[in-house]
Ligand SMILES: [Cu+2]
């Protein structure tokens with residue numbers, strides 16, 4: 001029985017460790033597409049090396065002890081109540097390891113969340129509602145128009161409740177596909193209109209809850225052109241599973257073209273993810289329904305109503 | 307592997323000092339069926355009632371998880387009597403799976419079940435301190451269970467076992483009436499019952515220890531039940547108040563958790579001024595200690611069994627006790643690690659993260675000491691020992707993904723993915739369940755007076771141990787690849803999930819492993835019920851263990867020690883003492899057997 005335990009525990013350990021070391025790309029963090037992503041990945045690597053060593057050491061010892069110290073009819077077990085010195089050494093070592101790992105990673109967090117975006121960052125407002133994402137750009141005035149809860153109505157095309165009487169709203173752009181310029185820092189504002197949602201793009205190494213009643217400011221810089229997928233990562237109701245949208249990271253020229261004529265540009269350049277996994281050759285890979293890609297200049301439709 | 311039946315019958319060594327007649331708690335055995343088995347005041351009957359409630363719940367939870375695994379990979383399957391599982395029904399399944407497992411299994415069996423049965427016996431008491439309160443706490447838990455079944459059969463709640471508002475607070479956001487309300491009512495009842503139980507455990511441990519049973523001579527099981535009770539006392543009150551406030555938000559127009567200006571499904575909400583984050587703070591102030599409420603008793607059982615079956619004193623008894631206390635204390639300072647992505651102040655993440663990493667230290671001490679206990683031992687591989695070793699292995703595997711999630715930086719890609727699902731299933735789910743299995747195989751002879759089948763037990767162990775790893779190890783990789791949790795079928799969901807299409811074969815592998823492992827649990831059920839009727843008669847002390855329950859008949863008489871309170875002369879883990887003929891010294895052996 002001791003031998004069986006040794007074999008099974010070691011086998012489990014080595015198979016798990018093998019996949020951690022070999023990690024084919026489909027079972028690992030997807031390729032990074034933001035400037036701060038590589039720091040997260042290297043912190044991840046340090047952690048998994050440290051934890052991997054402890055994992056293998058502990059499991060190997062467990063299997064080994066089970067086999068080596070099995071009852072072979074030998075003389076009595078070793079009578080000992082422990083060893084304070086060993087205990088202290090082990091405690092100090094683990095404390096250094098765990099606290100050290102923690103301190104190593106803190107600056108990445110501080111950089112991502114303590115400091116605000118630098119001035120001149122590109123502004124985007126991300127709003128979650130059941131079960132759809134809306135992305136708003138402030139337009140050339142750099143100001144978002146006022147929103148009013150009583151005006152929120154997706155059926156009129158004004159899901160965000162933008163107040164047409166506010167001059168700042170006139171040049172706001174609302175899109176259901178997120179288009180971002182490459183290598184520009186983004187000043188992101190997260191909002192939720194009904195329940196908690198979560199904006200998650202794995203390639204960006206970015207995730208943040210959008211919380212009703214809170215305006216959450218975040219910043220990051222995408223640095224790889226491509227089409228990615230946004231998943232809502234917070235359970236938000238019966239349609240949670242379909243609350244996804246596309247992100248396109250594009251060149252500066254394309255971004256300016258998008259801002260000029262969002263609807264037209266998106267029709268010509270539909271979201272076509274996920275390219276980073278090379279899965280597009282699969283026949284069932286379809287872009288989202290055209291309806292999801294409708295972008296419009298709100299002041300136009302609203303102006304017609306007046 | 308020795309033969310259990312050849313074990314010497316050692317009833318005579320349980321020396322009882324009959325001059326000390328603490329019969330204050332000895333009450334006459336009831337004779338009627340109802341007083342004896344239904345509304346019983348006997349802690350042993352109540353312990354078994356809790357145990358069988360947990361057993362019913364674990365099979366409910368298990369069936370729900372099998373349905374979930376079917377939906378994830380074969381969403382087109384029509385299940386007899388249920389039909390095709392829709393993506394939104396999947397949310398109902400995961401909500402109730404989590405709720406049954408966390409509350410009615412992991413909180414109920416290790417603490418209320420085994421704790422109730424064996425805490426009084428192991429400290430030499432005739433019953434719990436407050437037998438009526440004990441009965442009341444079981445029946446309140448039972449009421450909570452019935453109400454939860456009511457939620458199951460009316461409108462399944464879909465907000466997850468964490469039930470975050472505003473989703474859970476606003477019925478037209480999807481938390482429909484009855485389902486969500488019954489869920490909250492059930493949780494409130496459960497909390498009230500757990501508070502009663504916690505008071506009872508604490509008082510019993512402090513006041514009813516027999517002569518010679520100093521705190522430092524208590525078995526580690528008693529220490530973990532004691533600390534768990536303190537955690538329960540501090541944690542359940544907070545969830546109880548949170549649950550009541552959320553019920554008021556839903557039904558009385560209050561706004562504790564709902565801010566102003568919300569529009570749900572085109573309807574403007576009349577709430578204003580509340581905060582959804584307040585619920586998360588209240589919930590996780592309970593929720594993190596709850597993890598330890600589930601796992602600490604398992605740690606106690608593992609310690610007890612590793613020492614007994616290695617025939618060695620536990621390595622570092624006092625370090626183990628201090629580690630349990632440290633885990634309990636730190637456990638109340640880390641709840642914010644569930645909220646790194648919630649929008650709470652990012653500065654607090656530093657403190658919560660540091661505290662969480664610090665909790666790894668006492669956990670590492672425990673692991674080190676378990677290995678130290680086996681080191682140079684003389685290990686007997688009975689089924690309970692196999693599960694105790696499995697517990698250590700799973701505790702290590704599940705524990706080591708903790709330091710990833712404890713770092714807010716790494717929580718950014720991993721939060722709310724399958725990495726988290728893998729982490730908590732290994733450590734608080736299956737490790738704790740291995741603790742329950744180990745305890746069942748270990749104490750079954752005492753509880754039912756018969757032995758369980760060793761061969762069925764071993765079979766059950768191997769299927770469950772390997773199956774568990776096959777199910778949960780791959781989930782780490784899925785989580786790293788960005789597979790979010792709480793998503794229904796990846797195939798049908800709008801065909802949009804191509805990003806993760808490559809994971810499908812792995813998902814299928816996990817589902818098949820889950821079906822096999824779930825089916826293997828039938829071996830346990832058969833063994834359990836068959837052995838109750840047909841198992842070999844158990845001697846008083848089949849495992850040659852040292853603690854007080856092994857000095858009294860199997861099953862124990864109504865008031866445990868037949869009115870003769872035991873006197874304790876030794877610590878709980880005196881195995882292989884040099885110069886002593888037998889390789890164990892019972893706690894009640896005369897002091898002259900082995901001087902300290
Ligand atoms: Cu969602």
Ligand SMILES: [Cu+2]
Pocket residue numbers: 593594597640641643644
């Ligand atoms: Cu926690």
